[in-house]
Amino acid sequence: MKHVQYLLWFAHEHVSFRLHEIESIASVLKIPIKWLEPPSDKPWYLVELPSEEAVQKLSARSVTMRRAIQLWADEPSIPRLHASLKEKCLNGLLEPYKLKSFKVDVDLFCNSQTQEEKLERIESFSYMPFQGHVDLKNPDVTFQFIEYYGLDPKIIPENPIRTFFGRVISESGRPLIHELSLKKRKFIGNTSMDPQLSLLMANLGKVTNGDLVLDPFVGSGSLLVAAAKFGGHVIGTDIDFLMLHGRTRPTRKQTRHIARKDESIEANMAQYSCLDKYIDVIVADSALPIWRSDIEFDCILADPPYGIREPTERIGCKESLPVLKKEGSPVHFPSKVEYGLNEIIKDLMWFSSKHLKLHGRLLFWVPIFRQDYSDAQMARHSCFKLIGNCEQVLTTFTARRLLIYEKIKIPQDTDECSSAIPSASAFREKYFNGDESRQTRKQKKAEAAKNKEIWFAKLNNVKLK
Incomplete structure (x- = not known):
């Protein structure tokens, strides 16, 4: 089977997540990828894929990609691009699309253009023997012209460094980001995860139809929504009783004086037509697992608290005092103590080593101070292999990293776990004070x-x- 060259064109954001997302989706869908260029920070990947159907499936799940393009010309200058296309048109390249309605999209990376300049660029392809009519809204075929001017917006060359032209095969799954927008979501909290990052985590976790997915710090359930959208059956736990029951103070400025009504994670699932994927959420302390010893999850997604908007707490008491409870008195709500970030991470990894399926994935965020960051600080466990470490910059000094682990062996008594991540209080101090x-x-x-x-x-x- 002859493989065809495709250009995967990306949005220029979350750059360090791209490669892991594409490889994870390809693994889930069992799509072989041949890299024609080493993946880089440039806004494209040049690949060979087995079919257009494979391209469509790959792009439909990606939220970092913009569109997938069948590459017709790839040249270092505009004149050479036109010369290459003219030769290919003479050889019948355009024949299958000659009578179809069409449009040409123009994209300049790290440069800008006026509407007049855009029209000039489109008119420069007038030598192509199109016989169909132009349709800007719903064309039968869309062509893409790209000029690349480098990655530095402060140094823009007079002419493009590289140019591409091709036929658009499919758009990406980015409309799902707007569908899951927090602005329209019924129930949100202070720490609701951005929809794109939630979807990215679900993709990187290789969530697919029928998977059992757990979020042990579920909050308002953003990660569950994303996992359910990709077919996972979702369940979550959280220590915050009020959050899970929708009784916390509303976070939207316009409604802070109004009590929450009919707001819950279940309501969000119903809003996005994912109620059939929703198992339940449980008030529980992640440090004191409630699960049967034989339960296994396909994927565990987590955004542990690190003391910025939510406290790091676990059930406990500072002093060992007897609990006095009169007969007929109200239910006792246990007290809480501080729960260090390293303890949170190590407990999460020990739990995952026992309850994650072999080759299943564990993903969680950790905060870092960029100046002091070292790979040696990241958590390690004998049962897991670190396969991804992606950075999201928060401020000049701080960031958080998404760690992607894959379970590579069955747990044993001799397993070891370590973590040297700076404490949540230290991160909080530096987050607010540089x-x-x-x-x-x-x-x-x-x-x-x-x-x-x-x-x-x-x-x-x-x-x-």
């Missing part, structure tokens, strides 16, 4: 107060003591 130490900030405040005192003294002609 790289300044607490002592430095105190000194600055003291100096500012002293200067203010001196200024008032001079203003009022008063001598300082």
Whole structure:
């Protein structure tokens, strides 16, 4: 079977996630990919795929890709691109599409164009023997012309570095991002995951029809929605009783004075027609697993709390005191203590080693201070292989990383687990205050107060003591 060259054209965001997403989707769909160029930070991958059907399936699930294009010409300059296309048109390249309605899309990467310039570029292809009419809304075939000017918006060359032309095979699954928009979602919380990142996690977790997916820090259930959209049967746990029962304070500014009504994760599932994929959510402490010893999940997705918008807590008490409860008194709600980030991660990995299927995937986020980051800080476990480490920049100083693990062996008593991720309190400190130490900030405040005192003294002609 002759494989055809395709250009996978990406949105220029979440760049470090692209390769893992494409490889994960291809693995789920059992689509072989031949790389014609090594994957890079450039906004495309050049690949060979077995069929147009395979291209359509691959692109339909991707949320980092924009569209997939059958490549007709790939040249370092515009004149050479036109020369190549003219020769191919003479050889009958356009024959199957000559009578169909069409349109030509133009995309300039790291440059801009006016409407007049765009029309000039489209008219430059007038030598192509189209006989069908132009249809901008619903054409039978769409062609794509791309000019690439590099990755640095501060240094834009006069002419493009590379040019492409081809036939659009399919659009990507990015409309799903807008369908799951938090703006329209019935139930959200302070930490509801961005829809694109939720869908990315589901793709990277290789969630497919019939999978059993767990989120042990479920919150408002964003990860469950994404996993259900790809066919997974979803279940979640969280220690926050009020969140799971929709009784927390509304997070939308316009409705903060109105109590939540009929808001829940189940309502979100119904909103997105995924109710048949929803098992349930349970109030539980992830540090004290409630599961049967023989239950296994196909995928575990998690966004553990790290003390910015949600506290890091587990059930416990600071002092060992007897619990006194009178007969007929209300139900006892257990007290909570701080739950260190390293302890959260290690408990999650121990749990996953026992309850994740072999070759299943565990994904979770960890916060980092970029200046101090080291790969050696990331969690390790004998049962897992780290296959992905993707960064999302939050501020100049901070970021969070999505760690992708695959279970490679059955757990044993000799297994080891380690994690040297900085504490949540340290991350919180640096998140809000950059790289300044607490002592430095105190000194600055003291100096500012002293200067203010001196200024008032001079203003009022008063001598300082």
